[in-house]
Amino acid sequence: MVAVRNRPLMRISSSDLDSLMSALDVSFVTLTECLVSSGYRLDMGGINVPGIHYNLSGKGQFIVGNEPPIDIVPHTLIIVPLMSSFRIEVAGENPSLPLITVDGRAQAKGQTISGGTIRRFVAGDEESPEVLLICGVFRTSYGSATDLFANLAGPIVEQFDSADMLDTRLEMALKELVAQEVGAKAMSAALLKQVIVALLRRSLSSLNLWVERFSILSDPKITRAFADMAARPGANHTSNSLAQTACMSRSAFFARFTELIGRSPMDILRDLRLRQAAQQLTATKLTIEQIASNSGYGSRSSFVRAFRKAYGNGPTEYRAEAQKKNPSGRTEGAEASELPDSSAS
Missing domain, CATH: 1.10.10.60 (Homeodomain-like)
Structure with missing residues (x-):
């Protein structure tokens, strides 16, 4: 028998996943910017909701707790489990020198921009960061006690590209929160749901087994x-x-x-x-x-x-x-x- 390589595992039918996507509620949207310069490390703590992190530009490493480092390039998407600390690192020109650590938790709510509506966490030069990520926290639910990401034990990592337009959606969500117009909250939640749906859709073709970490999707x-x-x-x-x-x-x-x-x-x-x-x-x-x-x-x-x-x-x-x-x-x-x-x- 010839082994078939690189074939996605179709664990869930597309119709079942489509039904779950349609019924999914996304709420509690808060978005921030994380900027890290070459030779710096941004150290962040965890909170009691999952986090979403999308790299807009640059290359570096993203480390969740004691997990192995994740190489990030533009359009890398990472979901961090609740209560998980993480750090973002960018190597300096001289690898023998230790990274300069900036404790994001010490920045309290971070630097506020755009009239104080958006938080920004910075490690290094704010004007010329090596990596720029849009980061946020969210809830995805099917009722009061059925949160899709609540029992996630480890990070989810998927690589997208510019054609997927996830960066555009997240930047639009950020602009909605900055503008604070009527319906901004609903619009930002809807845009974030599009990103979550893109991630779930990817599960139908991904070679990664992260989908089985969801209790709802594991059987x-x-x-x-x-x-x-x-x-x-x-x-x-x-x-x-x-x-x-x-x-x-x-x-x-x-x-x-x-x-x-x-x-x-x-x-x-x-x-x-x-x-x-x-x-x-x-x-x-x-x-x-x-x-x-x-x-x-x-x-x-x-x-x-x-x-x-x-x-x-x-x-x-x-x-x-x-x-x-x-x-x-x-x-x-x-x-x-x-x-x-x-x-x-």
Whole structure:
């Protein structure tokens, strides 16, 4: 038998991944610039959300915790797990000399530019850095407790090129945050989602095995069922129907799903339904009864009880509060604090 080399591992079908991409929420967008000159090292700490780092120009090395150094060139994209420290290094002209270390954490919030809306971390000469990265933090979720990147154990590294236009999207997101116009938050989140989608799309052709680090994506059978739930939360899903979608017995499906996701299928389905309901309450003029039906609830009363338990307010109050915050009717996307309470049932 002849070994086939350089063939991507098609672990997840394109249709399942497409459903997951469509249902994915991106929020908590904060972007910064990191500039490092030749002969310098920028040392940064970790925070409790994943980080995204895209190299716009120059060559250097990116080190996450105790992981091996990652060579970065223009269009290198790196996702850093939450609570992971990292540093960016650029060798000097004389390799025998030690690098000058700048502690980014000591810069507190970094230098503010553009009226204080954007942070910039600098190691060396700000006017002529060797490498320039757009860095940020984000959340990607399918409900209150299903974060795609939450359980990521190691960095994700993919090399793109100028034709992919990820640099353009991130620079546009940065400009949106600088301008602070109406809808800037929603626009920047939408642009960042395009970058995340490009990364997930790459998983279909990548030779790297990073996709298996995602609990949701590590088992194609569970992914298929989860994708169906995310794409059609209001459908008449049951434990049996989801198990059939996954081509598993009910007990095996329940156990495997809970092992990977950390919560039961019906708990996750409830979150997805209530998230859809919250979005429709703020973005449409549908009646409460219509939204309840769209979200898979058989009666208004059962929907109102579940929604109130999750959000602290009933649907009517939630809609009124959202209209007060945004009278123009434009939706800015759900904040992490606006996602349903994972303890609700």
